[in-house]
């Protein structure tokens with residue numbers, strides 16, 4: 001019997017032993033090696049079912065931390081697919097590998113000194129100018145982010161647009177791993193977001209007002225009263241507190257202004 | 261994919277009762293809410309915390325006699341992962357002013373502030389920097405920032421009410437008065453909170469708030485905060501070093517009785533090494549992956565309560581750890597989404613909870629603990645849970661999301677819950693057309709190590725911040741107060757640790773005598789166990805594979 005045939009047989013056996021009642025095992029190839037796993041699992045859980053203890057490539061297990069970038073290919077096709085291992089369900093006969101780390105360029109900068117323009121970005125990430133518009137990054141983003149668009153927006157100096165477009169980025173690094181121009185798109189993305197948050201969007205004035213009110217000490221006395229109040233008083237104050245209606249306008253004001 | 265034929269058959273029963281339920285809702289007729297007495301009864305009978313065998317008294321350590329969940333008690337009543345005698349204390353691998361253990365939100369905030377005070381900092385973290393519960397928070401962050409309608413006074417009342425008035429008043433006062441500064445700091449660092457064109461921050465209500473004060477960044481507030489803080493530490497690479505995949509497993513003391521560093525474990529090479537530090541900030545976050553009472557969890561992979569164990573062995577007591585926060589609606593199907601949080605907003609928008617017969621059994625806007633207890637009751641005592649396919653003995657109930665489109669108009673589900681809509685779509689389940697199968701899930705560790713409002717603990721040089729600490733939320737945290745907690749107390753602990761390190765002279769002779777003492781205490785209490793802790797990573801290996809792992813002896817790092 002060929003090794004492949006034996007591996008298949010071993011799969012059938014596994015289906016009856018490991019699966020107790022599970023007849024739905026399918027073959028997948030983890031870094032080229034065959035394992036038989038339940039067809040309903042994510043790639044992440046399939047690794048564990050196969051016997052791996054994950055150290056790399058596993059963080060939130062919920063599709064937001066970007067630790068589990070995975071690339072795979074299906075037999076008979078040259079196409080490279082991508083996905084987050086914790087979000088992608090196995091497909092029979094997929095060939096896969098995780099890319100838990102990819103060394104992308106990360107500039108060191110002082111946010112206070114940055115300006116919201118293309119020159120600033122180019123100074124820290126000169127490779128930005130080398131983008132050749134191939135769109136591979138967009139095609140490979142598991143979050144369906146139009147990566148090339150945010151890169152071109154950044155290059156045009158449309159910092160806020162780049163920030164908004166790149167907002168859902170989980171920094172998994174797949175785009176960088178596939179980029180022929182060797183950009184670290186997600187690092188450029190977060191720079192545009194931080195510049196936007198710090199220098200483009202207007203500051204919240206009410207926030208500074210409140211900080212000053214607190215520093216003036218106006219809440220010290222009322223808070224001290226609450227902190228030393230007996231349980232009954234506290235409960236009463238709690239139950240009687242005035243509720244801002246769900247549908248209230250932003251500028252809604254309460255009747256009692258004594259403790260504002 | 262999609263639902264199994266069996267489930268599709270059962271969903272027909274939900275479809276059948278839906279029109280009448282929608283009509284009632286439209287007419288303003290709600291399912292009868294429980295009275296306060298009924299609530300207490302329901303909790304005592306069905307909430308996991310109240311099960312007779314749920315809690316167990318600790319037999320050793322600073323909180324001896326305190327009863328908490330078996331899984332916690334097991335972790336505390338365990339031996340160290342390393343034999344204290346095999347640690348070479350003279351062989352120090354890293355030296356720094358401040359060692360931060362845990363690269364989540366609290367730890368990273370602490371590192372930044374300590375660095376600003378001139379400290380050299382090392383962040384030692386278990387997985388990658390930022391692989392943390394902070395990354396997963398969606399909803400938002402509370403702070404009273406709008407002086408025309410809100411103030412720390414009202415925020416204080418809300419926090420206390422949420423925690424059943426048992427919270428530590430000093431900690432609560434600190435948190436609510438520091439809150440606007442915390443938001444201001446994040447704004448300064450470039451966090452993209454949702455804002456109006458004039459810069460005014462958007463704010464929403466959360467459960468139990470009397471003013472709209474939940475600030476948010478899209479539906480990924482925690483991720484936005486986490487990645488911004490992480491990005492900033494990378495700008496300060498000269499002063500802040502990050503050691504990834506290097507969890508701490510034990511703390512170090514010196515002969516002057518001050519905390520002086522930690523023993524770290526390189527997950528990849530399986531070797532241990534020492535960091536000597538003048539101050540240590542513990543910020544290891546929560547413990548959902550201990551799977552208290554076998555519940556599934558919303559927490560990240562590394563949430564195994566390590567910091568609790570290390571701090572406890574050092575002599576720091578724990579509080580409010582008896583109360584565990586279960587979120588009533590965690591996904592149970594498909595298996596890939598298990599434990600995943602389905603936000604409270606779905607029920608807020610009108611979706612009923614219904615049993616296998618399509619009947620409502622609880623008002624959908626009861627508090628979290630009541631809701632959870634009622635779901636458990638329906639699946640056990642009442643016996644009308646829906647069997648979870650492929651998982652014998654497991655049950656769930658339906659969260660009838662299609663009602664939302666019927667109540668609010670076609671497309672509402674997709675518009676209001678884009679992340680969950682897309683997620684289920686991937687599994688070929690359209691939650692605007694079919695209900696979700698849910699069950700309560702472990703969400704938050706309400707309590708933890710005892711600390712003061714400057715982050716200090718009873719051990720000099722040892723600070724705690726974030727979900728690993730206990731007191732500020734009492735027995736029940738309100739949504740949005742945790743992101744606030746970690747930012748405020750992370751900053752304060754960083755400040756205190758930075759100052760302490762600056763003023764402290766040289767570190768004395770290193771020691772792990774506290775571990776020896778703890779081992780002795782275990783023996784004296786008659787606890788003869790081969791359990792070791794902290795857990796570091798949960799074990800999701802396949803038991804069938806384990807049976808074939810026949811290695812008798814470890815050779816090198818080869819298993």
Ligand SMILES: Cc1cc2nc3c(=O)[nH]c(=O)nc-3n(C[C@H](O)[C@H](O)[C@H](O)COP(=O)(O)OP(=O)(O)OC[C@H]3O[C@@H](n4cnc5c(N)ncnc54)[C@H](O)[C@@H]3O)c2cc1C
Nearest residue numbers: 362364365366392393394399400508545726727740742743
């Ligand atoms: C799904 C979800 C949604 C949430 N939504 C909200 C919300 O909307 N609003 C809100 O306020 N709160 C929310 N929370 C709660 C909140 O996110 C957390 O309580 C908070 O972020 C905890 O922060 P932390 O820094 O204390 O811990 P974490 O962010 O968990 O960081 C702890 C870090 O320590 C590391 N670590 C663990 N053990 C060790 C060790 N032995 N050595 C070294 N490092 C270690 C971990 O890997 C991790 O990186 C949510 C939580 C979850 C899980």
Ligand code: SF4
Nearest residue numbers: 141169170172173175
């Ligand atoms: S933009 Fe790049 S790093 Fe960000 S999610 Fe998409 S592929 Fe991953």
Ligand code: SF4
Nearest residue numbers: 131132134135137179
């Ligand atoms: S993959 Fe690289 S070169 Fe191609 S479009 Fe994206 S950024 Fe530009």
Ligand code: FES
Nearest residue numbers: 059060061066086
């Ligand atoms: S483990 Fe976090 S995105 Fe997959």
